[in-house]
Amino acid sequence: MVAFESGLELSGRFYSEAVRPMLDSAFPGLPHAAALMGRGSEVLGFDDPMSTDHDGLPRIQLFLRDEDLDRYAEPLRQQVPSSFADRPTDVSLHTVRSYFTRHLGIDPDSSPEARDWLTFSEQSLRKITAGRVFHDEVDLEPARQRFAYYPHDVWLYLQLAGWWRIHPEVNLVGRAGQAGDELGSALIGSRLVHDLMHLCFLQERVYAPYAKWFGTAFSRLASAAELTPVLSDVVRARSWREREDALLTAYGLVAARHNALAITPPVATEVVQMWDRPFKVFWGPFPEALAARITDPEVKALADRWPAGAVDQVRELLWHPRERAALLSLLSPPEPC
Structure with missing residues (x-):
């Protein structure tokens, strides 16, 4: 059997052994960048032998300066090796600006505002x-670094929103189960598990991937071993x-990790019962503590008016970059009466 080679390794070899020699020979001195970014399990580092059953190609993105793309695009396409390691190849051509605008809907040289980050x-x-x-x-890496992670106050706001997603539902696992709806209780519990996992991504300053790799990426977080x-x-x-007891333990672990970050004063927590109902609820004023540490006026206003988080919460409706205008309108202050 042929040993598995990750997509990143294969594409790196494709560039160094085939594409770079071609560029040096046919286009000497042409400023460029070469990368493997964007779609694909191999970009996230999660590919395995099964991943090669589709799009398992040696592929890269080539980036040129704005003034060079029109001049060299067609000659480059004609010179790019069509096969490597007995497989067809995939090379796409971009400028840094066009690539980021396509994937994020924003010029990478701009300075995103808080509400931009939430789109x-x-x-x-x-x-x-x-x-x-x-x-x-051609300054591809500096453009990537501008989006390496959320600005500090946006990061605080997203954690605030994460806790607000959890707080209204902490008693519902017990309420649904006590009413005889164990399936509904399990569904609520599963949603809370997802929200707690997402809080861990935020606490560790790691972007969460989409559903297929969400659990895999979580397993690589520092918090995964105990959680x-x-x-x-x-x-x-x-x-x-049983579900409620396990959730109470999970809440406590995530709360302890929040306090270990020291981004707010230590938040006191307790397990309480709501009214006289037989449901235990974990409580700690995390949203209030986080809100008190936000200094950016725009983020403060969002925390007061829109504590729902980022676009991921409404992605089923407005997920495409072309919908940024609608999202910006949604996040804008209302016009005065």
Whole structure:
């Protein structure tokens, strides 16, 4: 059997052994960048032998300066090797500006405002910051670094929104189960598991990928070792009481990780019962503590008016970069009466 070679390794060899020699010979001195970014499990570093059953090609993106693309695009396409390692190849041509505008809907040389950051899905941000740059003479890597992670106050706001997603539902696992709806209780529990996992991505300053690789990426977080068994207990629980107990443990672990970050004063937590109902609820004023540390006026206004988070929360409706105008309108202050 042929040993598996990751897509990043294969594409790196394709550039260094085939594309770079061609460029040096046919287009000496042409400033360019070469990378593997964007779509694909191999960009995220999660590909395996099964991944090669489609699009398992030696592929790269070539980036030219704006003034060079029109002049060299067609000659380059004619010179690019059509096969490598007994496979067809895939080389696409871009400028840094056109690539980022296509994937994020914004010029990479601009200075995104807080609400701009909330229009970028985490998967889109991960796609342009993951992968590998094999060569860079046109400032591709600096453009990637501008989007390496959220600005500090936006990061605080997204954690605030994450806790607000959890707080209204912490008692519903028990309420649905007590009413005889174990399936509904399990569904609510699973959603809370997802939200707690997403908080861990935020706490560790890592963009969360889309559903197929969400769990795999989570397993590589520092928090996964202690949280995975507990979250698995939530998902596997056969009764709402088991589910509730496992969730309380998970809340406590995520809360402890928040306090260890020292981005707010330590947040006191407690397990309480709502009214006289037999449901235990984990409570800590995390949104209030995070809001108090936000200094950017635009982010403060969002925290007061729109504590729902980023575009990922409404991605089913407005997920494409062309919908940024609608999202910006949604996040804009209302016109005065």
